[in-house]
Amino acid sequence: MNKDIKASLDSVAERLLYGVMSHSEMVQYYSFLSLPHYANEHGHHYQEESETYHKYVRFLIGKYNYVYRQGAISAPAKVPASWNGAEIFNVSDGDRKKYVAYGLKQWLDWEEVTLDVFQEAANTLYMHGELFAFKMISRMIESVESEIDDIKQYITRRSALINSNEVLEEDKYEEPVKKEEQIAPVTPETINVVQ
Numbered sequence: 001m002n003k004d005i006k007a008s009l010d011s012v013a014e015r016l017l018y019g020v021m022s023h024s025e026m027v028q029y030y031s032f033l034s035l036p037h038y039a040n041e042h043g044h045h046y047q048e049e050s051e052t053y054h055k056y057v058r059f060l061i062g063k064y065n066y067v068y069r070q071g072a073i074s075a076p077a078k079v080p081a082s083w084n085g086a087e088i089f090n091v092s093d094g095d096r097k098k099y100v101a102y103g104l105k106q107w108l109d110w111e112e113v114t115l116d117v118f119q120e121a122a123n124t125l126y127m128h129g130e131l132f133a134f135k136m137i138s139r140m141i142e143s144v145e146s147e148i149d150d151i152k153q154y155i156t157r158r159s160a161l162i163n164s165n166e167v168l169e170e171d172k173y174e175e176p177v178k179k180e181e182q183i184a185p186v187t188p189e190t191i192n193v194v195q
């Protein structure tokens with residue numbers, strides 16, 4: 001395979017995979033802030049983009065007989081290191097607001113770079129006459145564009161309320177379940193079920 005074609009195909013596979021991991025990190029980020037709307041939204045993208053990734057690597061095998069090797073990669077860190085060991089119940093409303101804004105900014109930056117990576121790959125593939133790959137990546141570009149529109153809408157809605165006490169539906173804090181309630185207490189009876 002021509003090395004430019006391979007580099008383009010690889011760049012898309014890598015970005016897709018990093019994107020999936022990035023959304024997974026954001027699920028944790030918003031769960032820690034007890035903001036289920038955003039956590040679910042990222043969970044939804046995690047699933048949808050995982051599917052796209054798998055379709056894409058299967059396409060590479062089917063069309064190019066090429067198995068994409070992901071090599072050693074680590075998840076893009078989205079959750080601040082300072083949260084390690086911190087208490088979910090101690091996040092103040094003010095901090096939560098700041099972190100939502102920061103999370104949206106990180107998400108937007110991420111998808112804008114993704115768009116660049118996909119557009120560059122699509123152009124190169126088009127120039128080399130790789131029209132199937134071009135079409136497939138063009139569809140990914142459309143979906144990133146619509147994701148970017150959604151993020152911008154979140155940002156716009158929030159900035160419209162910057163000086164008001166009104167809270168957007170998606171910004172609503174949901175009291176997390178206390179740890180003790182999540183796990184039933186372990187008693188000698190529950191341990192010795194099987195005698």
Ligand SMILES: [Fe+2]
Pocket residue numbers: 019023045049111147
């Ligand atoms: Fe995404």
